[in-house]
Amino acid sequence: MRYAVLVPEALVVALAVVVLLAGRFGWMPRTSRAYLPQVTALIVLVAFGIELWAGASVTTYFGGALIQDRFALFAKAAALLTAAIALAATDWAAEDSLHIGIAMPLLSAFGVMVAASAGDMLGLWAGLELAAAAAVVMVSLRRPDLALRLLLVGGVATGLILFGLAFLYATTGNSDLSAIRDVLANRAPTLALALPMLLLAAGLAVRAGLAPFHVAGLPAGVGASPLGAGLVVGLTAVAAGTVAIKLVTALIPIPAVYMLYADVLAAVAMVGGGAAALAVRSPRPRLAYLAVGQLGWVTAGLATHYRSGIAASLFLLGAFAIAATCGPALLGRAEGGEPAIAGLGAVRPVRAAGIGLAMLSLAGAPPLAGFFGELTVAAALAQSGNFVLLGLGLLGSVMSIAAVIGTLRVLYIQSPLEEARRGAAAALPAVTGLSTAGAVAFCVVIAAYGVFGNPILGLADQGAEALGLR
């Protein structure tokens, strides 16, 4: 039973490998392929159930390299649920490859799971790279040029992160996160610590696509298939966010070495994301910028260096993971800009509701998941007395909500394009039982996340406590 906790990871990886091999060697008859997304989503849901059931135990594996605590439970459960809903809600007719399209979200979710339960720097880095690499593969299927760009940007991010981690290791003499915290307990903030944190902050910001670094990687995500965009905008950023939370908690004894970076990044992302979302009209870039804005709120929670702030960041990261990953998947083919989704509320009501809720949640509009997460972070910011960042965040949210109202208008108030005028870029998403069920599940989760948020926030709070915060 001790290893039951690792069953979800094993299931996800095994499933990804089997699906990839089945696609490569043609093991699966054409008639059976149609059921592959259903079966995969179901297995991921089973893994999610096992995680909730078995993941409550607190234990370590591989000499402390992997830690199963409440933080890991929260992040892993969020990644699994996100992957299951994304796989179900995707319009597979709009994807470039069924097998790779199924396998890569699983590997990306696995990357998040590895980062969430990592006990040392190596695990953090490996998880982040795995999540990001899966996104590059997805982008390369449709746009190899953009995939190359994403790979280069990712390489820069990796370099910055590795340099930062190496400096941190050199300064503290440890790669184990809890040991680093113990070493730093009696240290004063020094340049030798501030420098690696600058590199780490920059690297993670590039990986997550935080403004102003979003200009490097985000266009690549926007050019990918719907699910590919979801991986770039959503799960990769979630992996970076998870790594950031774990690093911040290791450095919590001397918050002065990272707080300024977190403050600046959060402010620029919250305001910049909102402003950029208002400036663009095409739905997919708008959704990506909304995600940038919400990621700024996650960063703002880290800037508080309080348990309540870290818990709030984690709570918001869960809401962000679901909305930012599944949002592009629900959008489907929307390369044609606003006309592609005009009147979708009339012709594809469930999918349109999902798109609307994803955007509203990312904007922080009440009463959806993002609102609860952002206000929880706002409460932590108020407690830490950081009213400037709070005000900037609220400004960004107001701009984001205004941007979403523009998209809702297109979805529900404009008339749909005539069929004859629809090109491939504006093709309507196919309606299947699975995609409808996925969209409904997404709507329910986003609406219920805050309304029934007590156990979720409680778990996030326990997660922050598990990281050693009191």
Added chain:
Amino acid sequence: MTLSAITQQSVGAGIFSSAFLLSILIWLPVIVAVGIAIMPNPRGRYDTLIKQIAFFANLVTMFILFIAYNQFENFLPTMQYEEKIAWLPAIGVTYHLGVDGPGIAMLMLSGLVGIASVLASIGIRERVRTYFALLLLAQASVNGAIVARDMFVLILFWGASIVPIALLILGWGGPRRVGAAWRLVGYWGLGTAALAVGVLALYAVTGGRTFDMDTLLGTAQSPRIQIGVSIAMIVAGATRLPLFPLHGWLRDALAEAPVGVAVVVSGAASRLGAFLLLRVVIGAEPAAAHLLSPVLAALAALTVGYAALAAIRSVDIRHAGAYLAMVPGGITLLGLAAISPLGIAGSVLSLFTGGLAAALIAGVCATVSERAQTRSLLLLSGLAPRMPNIAWIFLLAAFALLGVPVFASFASEVMTFFGAFKTQPIGAFAVAIGLAITAVALAALLGRVLFGSPNSDAPGVSDAALGETWYLGILAGALLWIGLFPGGPKIPGTDTPLFDPGFVSQIAAGVSDITSNYTLPASAAPAAQ
């Protein structure tokens, strides 16, 4: 005489109770809205049914509300129909609802305005399902903000009204709807941000344990904190009510919105601004209220004066109606600025009467423009013979706005001015001058539109349809009913209420609690006189 002096227990008070009565008022419209939104409606086949569902949902809500109003125990200073469930205990959020006298006044206003807005929307032909779903969501969010007793819940419902109302204007508004909707989102968004900052400041200074109003507003704060929080709340309230100079959204929003939405915005949603100021600034921050009351009085005077002058200069009847709808907000604010028991009691009554009067004037101007097929005051002339029903209601709206006796607004304005002349004489005098200019604006408007020489170049005119007559009649009738029977009708020869325990009696509950900070001690009263 204060309101508390005439409180009395209504017959059968407390017989009916429900643990979820206030939740029903919020969630019933939400459930119906979701039901409407997912209801199949091929080629608009069920448009009429959807309108009926929305109407009966409002009627049922109003019926439940009337029971709550009837059973309201006006002798209790505490919150009633309270619901308290732990929601997010990690940050101290509770699903805490409750109403006192001002709250029940606001709920009755919201209920009446809700019915009126559906009746005013009967003419909607396009995307009926979406329209009524959004309208019900807007009403539910207003109800939620009224009954919220937890600041987190208040921010939630306060902010939740922005999206549906903006979409209603964008989707069914007039030619300048896009600008109108963005302005509304900008101002209301700014107000919501200010509300959040104020609430979170209170949350932080009280230890960050709870968002419950009883704690946040019940804990004594230093004057510095009180002033900071009060300024944030005044910004939030001023964007919603609206008050000069944060009124930039009002003209276009009310002029471009469909009639039903204009009624909801001017009648109920905007009154939340004054309700917030009553609850937080006047009710809980006495030091700041004393210090800022001249500012509030100045804002009231500027609002009323600006609205009246702008109405005079308008050449668009809907613009004129929008500006005139600002006037009651200024009067409510004057009552709050008075920080005297009589002034505050007057402003509580004027929350209700001002909401109805604002909805009535905005609604009647919109209906005239629709029936006359033009908004231009250069063309609208001599309509009284051709639209007698609307002409009568237009007259009633003007009287109600000015506070002519027999209308409920008379009592509220008398109480407000009597309260304010003592403590804010300059402000009260300035508001009175503003009200006189409003009378001139109304006289000019009525004289030109109804009683001028008929314009042969104007488009064809028709009188109000049945739905329009009813919605305007409901708003005017409520003002007349409370003006004529402020204590409710009695069984002949007795002092027992017939079926209405008396609006003025019911809304007095809890007012004494709010005004206790501003009541002179008994020993000091003669000296003060």
